[in-house]
Amino acid sequence: MVTKTHGNRDFGDLKAMPKPRDTAPKVTVNNISAKWTEESPNPTLQNISFRLKPGDLLAVIGPVGAGKSSLLMTILEELSVFEGSIQTVGSISYASQEPWNFNNSVRNNILFGTEYNESRYKRVVEVCALKRDFQIFPFGDKTLVGERGVSLSGGQKARITLARALYRNSDIVLMDDPLSAVDTSVAEHIFDKCIVDYLCNKILTHQIQFIRKATQILVLNDEGKCLGLGSYDELQSRGLDFMTLLKDESKETTTPVTTVEDKNLVHLDRDSLMRSFSMTSVEAKKDRNLTKSSASITDSIDMANMDFMDADESDDPHIQEEQRESGSIDSRVYWEYVKAGAGPLLAIFGILATLSSQTIFHGSDLFLTAWTDKNQARGHSTDSAEQRMDVYIYSGLIGLLFVTTFIRAITWFVMCMRASVNLHNNIFIRLLRAPIFFFDNNPVGRILNRFGKDLGVIDEFLPATSFDLNIIIGQTIGIIVVLGLVNPYLVIPAIFIFAIVGCIRAVYIKSARDIKRFEALTRSPVYSHVSTTISGLASVRAYGVQESFERQFYVYQNDHSATWFTFVGTSRGLGLAIDWFCVAYIIIISLVLMIFPDGIPGGSAGLALSSALMLTGVTAWGVRQSAEMESQMTSVERIIEYSRLPQEAALTAHDSRKPPPDWPSKGRIELNHMYLFYEGSDKPVLKNLNFIIKSGEKIGIVGRTGAGKSSIISALFRMVEPKGEIVMDGINTGSIGLHDLRCVLSIIPQDPVVFTGSV
Structure with a gap:
């Protein structure tokens, strides 16, 4: 038994509460008042009470905005009740006013995680007028509906939502204007076959005489208050003209209304009356074994025995996968990124700032080495004027280094910022002008992935990584030049180390690049699944399939986490391998300095050893950053892919x-x-x-x-x-x-x- 008293529902609890099987289904609403937000001055529903027992049918009628849908939300525990209580016993099915479908086959949208029963399935398909649709679908009921049901018409989406509620075979059926999108002929079939026959007394038809079959009619006014509760005859005996509410709503929806003169009653056409009701019904289900949900929402079921299915098993449709590039990053991607961030003048200015900054950096080191060697040769004798001049020169070099480094950094990050803005604006404009079929074939998660994660990488990580690589390349070249000036023999082991590290990087980058692409691809289903689940959260909770959706989310999240963990692991392995060779290089440099102790001055030896230490760190960091940049360039690659989207025709003609x-x-x-x-x-x-x-x-x-x-x-x-x-x-x-x-x-x-x- 699920009892809801006044107070807010804990929406963090996604598991359906168990219901006893030895108690007859019922719904008891005791003097409830509810509103959607605590800040709302007026309640959506006020002082509503009724009780439904097995076999009862409650028809809720009222004008637009009276709270008919809100009443169903309170029964589903989606709307906060601040006064009174609601008690429900039995399983619940819910056909929402706005049809909700997830990106899977039509059949799985109907089964919704329950076991497949062929006879019941065929019966539900028949009464919901879906048999003809299955015949024209390219893959029958295995046809993929697409995200938000984009491949279906409005009527097809509504009937699939209704079929889901019927197939569940629940004790309590809540229907919120489920046939508003269905045309007249199909609505007539559903009313005759589904409502009158399959559901019997569960829902009202458009004819006045069928209203009498409702055991109770709840009449709401536009303030969410109860104007009357009772059977048709009871309300008529009280003199309550509740049919006027239907007349007012029919005018609101511009539905034609005709008058039946001999009865002085308003007669509405079929669509008008259907759209005036939110139906709640309880059916007696004595000694019935409810079907437990044991099949995954994405399970595949053999449909060979379905006589209206002609699709071949081998030709089953598959959800269109997101396109993935392979191999190394094309040089055009780098060029597009540079072109988006810098014009010719800015690019030349950035190159000059980099060269000048790096030249001054290593020039100051060489000047300091010469200064040290000169003092060592003089012994303890010093020339104060010459010392002051050396201090002034070195201070000037440091000051100039600060200025050029600052200009270098500002220029680089301005270029990266412009590249990010231009790439975003370019794909945003292209996306706005993309044809409708692009949005039908691409889930919103894929688009959000490009604009969220990929642009986030370009905004936040790629500038810092590329700037580090810019510094590393300059320092590496400068250090090699410095080592050659100190002792040409020191360059030989550096060449070998670079060759070995280059081979290690080549092996690493092949795997890291594709792993990063897979990581980006496995992120899209996470976004899509969360978006779909949130949009249909009321239905997910009503059917008690939270655990199935949670499990599917964990599958998507585990796939993404596995690729990310693999990427991090390969990066750490690369760092460890490089560190081993860098230590070996430092040992070689130390041995060379020991072999030629007399030929190398102390300052030069110190410069060579410090440069070797710096070179090992720069090499290790450079390999990591170069691999990281190539991985991050996959985001640029994916953004540029959207810059080539097909476009609609021109907005304006000649x-x-x-x-x-x-x-x-x-x-x-x-x-x-x-x-x-x-x-x-x-x-x-x-x-x-x-x-x-x-x-x-x-x-x-x-x-x-x-x-x-x-x-x-x-x-x-x-x-x-x-x-x-x-x-x-x-x-x-x-x-x-x-x-x-x-x-x-x-x-x-x-x-x-x-x-x-x-x-």
């Missing part, structure tokens, strides 16, 4: 092809032999459409779910470029700019979009 300022003045639309193909498909969605819409006409487009009604709108807006002609007021829309076309059209989309901010 002046000679621009429509007149008053276009369109009449609103006449003509389609001539119009075909529409979606990306990657050679089968047209719309075939040879020819019709004329005259000025002032109001046209209704009818057709079965998935017939292409929304595709006509996509063609009019050129979201997908059609073949053939669409002529508006004598101008072919395919010959003008997209901005010129879309700024004169308006649309109320099938899936409403609300932006952050006030109404």
Whole structure:
């Protein structure tokens, strides 16, 4: 038994609480008041009470914003109740108002982690009018729906969501306007086969006489208060004209209303009444064994026995993998990065700052060595004037080194900052102009991965790594020159050490580069899974499949952690191998200085030994940083990949092809032999459409779910470029700019979009 009293729910608890199996299903709502936020001055629901026992059907009616959906959220424990209590016994299924589907097959969206029962599955598919859809899907019910169900029509998404609620075979079924996106003919089939037959008394139909079948009707006003609770006859006997609420809502949704004169009642068409209800029903399930969830959400089930399945097992679809480059980073990637960060003048200035800074750095060391050797040759005799001059010169070199190093750093990081900004702006513009099919085929996690992690690497890590490498290269060349000036023999072991370290780096970089690419790829599913789970969190909790989604998250996260751990491990192994050879090099330098003690002055010997120590550290750090930079350049590679995204047609056309300022003045639309193909498909969605819409006409487009009604709108807006002609007021829309076309059209989309901010 799950009991909810006033107080906030702990949303951190993702596990479904166990329900006893020896108690009849029921729902008891005792004087609850609820609101979405504590800061809200007015409660969403106020003083609501009812009790449902097995076999009861509660129909909740009210105007828009009355709190019908909020009441279901309180039963699902998604809305905080600050007064009263809710008690539910039995398993719950939930069909949400906004259909939610995850990126997997249609079948797995219906099963949702439960075991496959062929007879029940086929029955649910039949009553939800999905059989015909499975026949036209390229892979039947194994067809991938895409993230957010982008490959499905609105009606198909709604019916799959409904099928998920029915297949669960739960004690309590919550339906929140599940058929709002379904056309009339399909809605009639679902009402007849699903609601009247399969669910019996679980939900109301559009006819007045069916309202009488509800054991209780809860009437809410626009303040979330209960206007009445009882059966149809009881409410009528009290003189409560609750049907007026449906009339008001039908006007709100611009649904036609007709009057039945002999009964003085309002008769609504099927869609109007369906959209006025949020239904809660409890079915008696005595002596029933509930099906336990034992199958993974991503399990594959053999569908060979399904008579409406023709897809071959070997041809099962697979989720499109993110593209991965292989091999070494192309030199063009480095050039694109440099070109994005620096113009010719800035690049030349940066090179001069680097050369001058490094020359002064090693020049000061050579001057200090000469100064020391000179004092050693003189013994204890010193010339104070000459000493002061040496101090002034050395101080001047140090001051000049500070200035040039500062200019070098500022120039470098300005170049990196410009590169990051330009790369971001470039792919952002390209993404805004990318065609719709790109967003249909790429989960939001992939896009967020590029803009989040990859750009984060370019912003935060690549500048420091590349600057370190810039310093390391300059210091390495300078140290080799210094060692050659002290004793040419000291250069020979350095050459061998560089050759060995270079071989080690070559072996390391082959693995580290690809491991870093794999790490970037394994990060995208984590983002996508979290995004999908959050968007459907109410359904995930309602069905009690939190553990399945947690396990899937752990799978994705473990894959990413494994690649990251491998990358870190290879980096540490590289460092250890280099340290061994660097120690060997220091020993060789020490032996050379011991062999020629008399030929090398003390200052020069000290400079050679300190330079050797510095060279070993610089070499080890340089190899790590060069490998790290190449790994980080994979982020630049992935960003540049998005800079080559396909683009929509031009926003504006040439002046000679621009429509007149008053276009369109009449609103006449003509389609001539119009075909529409979606990306990657050679089968047209719309075939040879020819019709004329005259000025002032109001046209209704009818057709079965998935017939292409929304595709006509996509063609009019050129979201997908059609073949053939669409002529508006004598101008072919395919010959003008997209901005010129879309700024004169308006649309109320099938899936409403609300932006952050006030109404």
